[in-house]
Amino acid sequence: MSIDQTANARVVTAKVAHSSQHIPMGKRLTFRILSMTAIGLVLTLAAIAYTLLLSWQLEGGGAAINEAGSLRMRSYRLVQVIEHPSSEISATKEVIEFDRVLADLQQGDPRRPLFLPQTDAIRAQMHNVLTTWQSNMRPDLEALMRIGEGEQKQLALKAYLQKLPHFVDDINRLVSLVEVELAEKTTWLRLCQTALIFMSLAASVALLYLLYLWIVGPVARMRAGIAKMSQDELDVRLPIETEDEFGVLAQAFNHMADHVQSVHRTLEDRVSEKTAKLQAQNHEMSTLYEIAGFLAGPHAIEELCRGFLHRIMQRMHADGGTVRILDKHSDNMHITVHEGVPDHMIEQEHCIKKDDCLCGAATQQGVIVVRDFRMLDQQKRYRCAEEGYVSLAVFQILAREQVLGTFSLHFLKERLVTIEERRLLETLGKNLGAAIENQRLIAKEKEFAVSQERNLLAQGLHDSIAQGLNFLNLQVQMLDDALKRSDLSEIADISPLLKAGVQESYEDVRELLLNFRTRLQDSNLEGEMRNVVAKFQRQTGVHTTIDFRGTGAPLAPEQQLQVLFILQEALSNVRKHAQASEVNVVVENERDFSLRVRDNGAGFAMEDVALKGEGHVGLRIMQERAQRLSAQFEIQSESGTGTTIHLRLQRTERLVA
Structure with missing residues (x-):
């Protein structure tokens, strides 16, 4: 992906992020999904809570029916206990237990659970049962328990038994009312469970529909759009039907499709432009490699400058060029090599001060490029313009941040030096400077090595040959004195010494020659x-x-x-x-x-x-x-x-x- 495409993709991404931040809360997909989930959860919990309440009430009503039904049994059991008293069963305990059951029915017991349905009819019937028990049945039982055995007890018992069926009927009527009420609650429970089932089915269907409407459908449309885009159908666009996140994505997809279609339309021009840039860069790199390879070779400084200038002029299509070396001691600029420049101009400018021309000024100012001399001040004299050159480019020759000189390119026609060409020429100027500096260092190293070897040679000659010659000189003087005195014995003594000294000096010279020729x-x-x-x-x-x-x-x-x-x-x-x-x-x-x-x-x-x-x-x-x-x-x-x-x-x- 190119830099422009990456930038445009970032712009589209920024637009999507900006649009997603400004979606109203009520239209956001997440808000709707959470709201729907919350409503369904509340309804479900309410239905479940209501069914639990009904079940709890049915359980309490069932217990109340059992307790109320037990009152009938306890009423007849009291008669038996009174007729046939037993130590195991006390009539008083039975009365107390009867009172407890009535109290439980009236007050209820949530722990069991046990309670009567709170309808008007049931409350009235419960009041009747309680009143009949407290005003009629219980006083008669207490009276029977106080009367001893005899006819009076039988008469009282007979009177109690006459009242008992009416009391049992009241209890039966209470039980019937409770049963009717529980039957209605059971019906409501079944209706609620059935409604809960249908509500679950409806909620599932609604959820699937909404998921398809809100998520699956938009995703399918977007996937279909992407598939068409991958098949080069660049005119495909997605309908923006909502204002939620998928609406923002559809809008971003459309923006991206517009951009891709626009890029595709200009793709050929872009490819041509990039190809041209790539070719220029390749040409620049090949030039850099070629000249750098040449400068790395074992060439003399003049040969380096000449080969460098020739290659640069070919690369830039220049009509002339010079390489000038700066003499830091005198601030003079010396033309080392030149090509395509008139000889009389070289003769006049082979050595000039660095402040007298543009080539010298470049040593301080850096790169100097003159696109057209005709656009400059006509009052100032430019030697290049007088020779017919229209454009000029001067670059520094640098080595270790030190200016060694400049090289200039002269053009007979107007020439614009691009930024890429300027960067290349500046780099090549540094390479030429490094090559010149290396050659200078190599020359100094050779000079130093020769000087050292000469010093060692001189020391060797002084130690051997010079001392030997001094000895021979002394012996010759002594021989001359002996000849003047015609002292043959002394001459005979001196002659072997001279021979030995000459032989030793000869051997020393031969050894030195052999040593210094050693390779x-x-x-x-x-x-x-x-x-x-x-x-x-x-x-x-x-x-x-x-x-x-x-x-x-x-x-x-x-x-x-x-x-x-x-x-x-x-x-x-x-x-x-x-x-x-x-x-x-x-x-x-x-x-x-x-x-x-x-x-x-x-x-x-x-x-x-x-x-x-x-x-x-x-x-x-x-x-x-x-x-x-x-x-x-x-x-x-x-x-x-x-x-x-x-x-x-x-x-x-x-x-x-």
């Missing part, structure tokens, strides 16, 4: 060191051994050469001073590198070396080479026990080969 072949340090040891043994006749140990990585070529020079200098010192018959060379190449050269010669006192200081040129040369390696150099020697030199290069100072 490593294919970085084979072991082979070259073996050759040096073998040559030393042939020339001196001293038995010499060399032992290589370890499997470490090879040293870098520049470090190998310094190690070889140190070995040569050590063997040269053995030849000149040690008078040894055996020399052992041990090379250990592990993570650290060490070279140990030991002879069994005369040796020397370390105190004498300390007093001599820098006068011992051979040791000083080896120490200087060790310092260039950043290695540790040690000398161990005693008079009559030989000498050992030890060179140790730690792993942290090793260079990668």
